Amino acid sequence: MASDQAETVDLLIVGGGINGAGIARDAAGRGLSVLLVERDDLAGHTSSASTKLIHGGLRYLEYGEFRLVREALIERERLWGMAPHIIWPLEFVLPQAHSPRPAWMVRLGLFLYDHLGGRRKLPATRAVDLDRDAMGDGLRPDAGRAFVYSDCWVEDSRLVALNAADAAARGADIRTRTSLVRAARAGAGWAAEIEQGGVRRRVEARAIVNAAGPWVVDLLGRLGQAPNERGVRLVKGSHIVVPKLYEGAHAFLLQNPDKRVVFAIPYEGDYTLVGTTDEPWDAAPARPEISADETAYLCATIARYFARPITPAQVVWSYAGIRPLYDDHAASASAVTRDYVLDLDAGAGRAPLLSIFGGKITTFRKLAEHALAELAPFFPEAGPAWTAGAVLPGGDFDDFERLVAALVAERPGLPPALLRRLARAYGTRTRQLLGAAAGPEALGEDFGGGLYAAEIDYLVAEEWARTAEDILWRRSKLGLHVPADAAARIEAYLARRRAAA
Template sequence: MPETSVYDLLIIGGGINGAGIARDAAGRGLKVLLVEQDDLASHTSSASTKLIHGGLRYLEYGEFRLVRESLIERERLLAIAPHIIWPLEFVLPQKNSPRPAWMVRLGLLLYDHIGGRKTLPATRTILLDKDSKGDGLKPNMGRAFVYSDCWVEDSRLVALNALDAAERGATILTRTRLLSADRVANLWHATIEDASGPREVHARILVNAAGPWVADVLGKTGNARNDRGVRLVKGSHIVVSRLYPGDHAFLLQMPDKRVVFAIPYEREFTLIGTTDLPWEEAPGRPIISAEETRYLLDAANSYFAKALTDEDVVWTYSGIRPLYDDHAASASAVTRDYVLDVEGGEGRPAMLSIFGGKITTYRKLAEHALEKLAPFLPSSKSGWTAGAALPGGDIADGNFDSFLERLRGQYPVLPFPLLRRLARSYGTRTSLVLGEARSVEGLGEDFGGGLYLAEVNYLVRHEWARTGEDILYRRSKLGLHVPKGTAERIDAYLANKAA
């Protein structure tokens, strides 16, 4: 049956930018519909290096505005989501560096001050052979700089923005794709399709937040301008067993002037990435190439004592970054800044298309998007997201450790590692996941790896999870910990539940 109500915004794309805009708009009192063809964060937004950072290497390309905005946002996001975002120290060895030490130190000095740093520590210098942060590295590594940025559970950041948007009145539809959209008088008439078939919806504004599919969406909209360029860049990561002790990360400088991160991951592993390669094929689910694997292994083997081979790789993931085409010579030099393109007006409903961007600046991007769309919208509230906690992020003083201790007092019988993981995922909403359970048995079926039925049901009920993959690799990273066949067990449970 055709949809008769009119939305203020129809947002195409359930990645971080689409979810962030949906949240901001819903909080301003606007009527919002977001449609995502797959699962939330099922592509680029779950394939990042999982950092909230200014982008130290972007200073080398003169991206001072982007770095400053990113560093300001780093502090804001840490404050509104201290459960899924936390400080992370980075060790930057100078040995093997293609840049002189004075240049690196000058860049770090600028990095410390350009964004008005308030909570994270300033850069310092250490000798790796005399400091525990050098453990696991090859001998005689010499001097290193230590600076700070933040870690983020990237796909959870998307889910929490969508959840907050929904709780503020937005409609979020996953597994729903746009078939076409046309301007009819002063409205968009769009046809969307899910498993039950196509239907029509109407909206005042169309927001094209489709990421790598931004050009495809433009092709589905009648008479839309399509002269903005998007440059697709593939980035891949590998995961290996833990390479070194400690909770710090490493920034490894490569002879080609690129950098590779080595980051503690899921307690037992080290995440190594990323690559930057042009992507000429249609958007989709890319996989890592043998050449990318070799590049990342070589990077690690240049610094760490343990020699890695292909057999040490326990998991990989790849994503396509939809960057704005600034005609840079190499993929790694393409700007990570964003461009917001608005067209319409004079009786024609507006469309906003998003080119580029990075996960750190998603909230500011959403704010800028709503400012650009203000002339086309009914009167609404002003920006509000800078200080508003994301679901579960309303932790007193942002002190996660104190919150975890209080949670431990509430559930003394539950294993501490389980409580810690749930607290890191759900923050102050952990009690909603646990329900009335006061023992492990009260959490229902044990799927292994610390995943219980109570959490599965919560994710289905509140966070649009529909498959084992959604739960194991996007709402969590438990896929690295559970027994083989767990995704299929969850799928079977969900199929029986839906029957």
């Protein structure tokens, strides 16, 4: 089925990962009309498969990536201030036992890390003796000295959803489960065709932004663009989740003999997240799975440092993602730059096509700002840069504990643990989600793990959730906490909602 009426927009953005959502938000806030299409779910691929850190990338200093690290470090505290419900500080313990790098080199790197990005709120690096400090609990005997530095944690897929929600609030049209069928230059703009639910629609756009992530080159081919020197290097990164390895709110950065590093991070209260790997991905982009070799590598890293080793049988969940890194022709996957490159094709009066190569979640806001700067000559009516410091939905509060205390005082009939989890996900918008509910019975069907119908209704209405997977594994990580039959019950509930609509 096709619609003859063409929609007209300034920007057609293809890709609903962090870069696409960030650009949509920035552009909409400048007064441009924006249509973002994502063939799957928001953050359905790479942007929900990260190590979930807002960080400068300490190890990138070793490769001379000073510009990238500085930009990321500046963004680190800025993003924390913009979304304090889904971003918060995290201390990292860097043991020197088994380190392939001398202590002076690590300390020099940490000195640069402390001072390169104008750190204001996060604490400076310090040294600890793991044999005497509680931070060494759970490690093998004679763990020795370590450095402790700080970065931030982020709920990565929620960061994407909140950027999309803010973009929509500013006028952007966000359409998930919508594919770009074709597009070609027509006069001063683009004539495109999109498809959603079997219905095709025509779109006329003044410019296209190719934010397709691992599919960036594939999309260029479908747009009829000739190959150029820009390329993408696909690297698979995998993570495992295991029962909690140690007490404490700190994380570990573990150095391996091959000079790669692996994080061990507190996760969802009862678990530890371990990752990541770096493996070349030579096949077509897809939804990858962790390999047995990757699992063994991560388990061996834990065994090298922790008193209680883990085995593949103890893995309760794993995930993998394809990182679309800019191909700088580095010899190894670990050494490939995490910097981004913006490729603008707009010569000889041609309608602009901006393609995004590479990038990391920490620098998405700055990448979006740079993308709009590239497009500025074609949109002289657009407003100035504005996103630095502009809070994301739900982030308009100063102190998380005070927010939780206020919610508990306002809703004495609701479990404090539930209110804390909701505040971590939705911030001040928790009140909108809860409505007038004074007790659990007012939240609708209970799916277990603290998930009620009221939250599902909110996610469908406000955050484009359409399936149980969207809800359990991207809008939340409640898939680790709900009963085995929860997904089927959620799908049945969603079907009833659709039928009643």
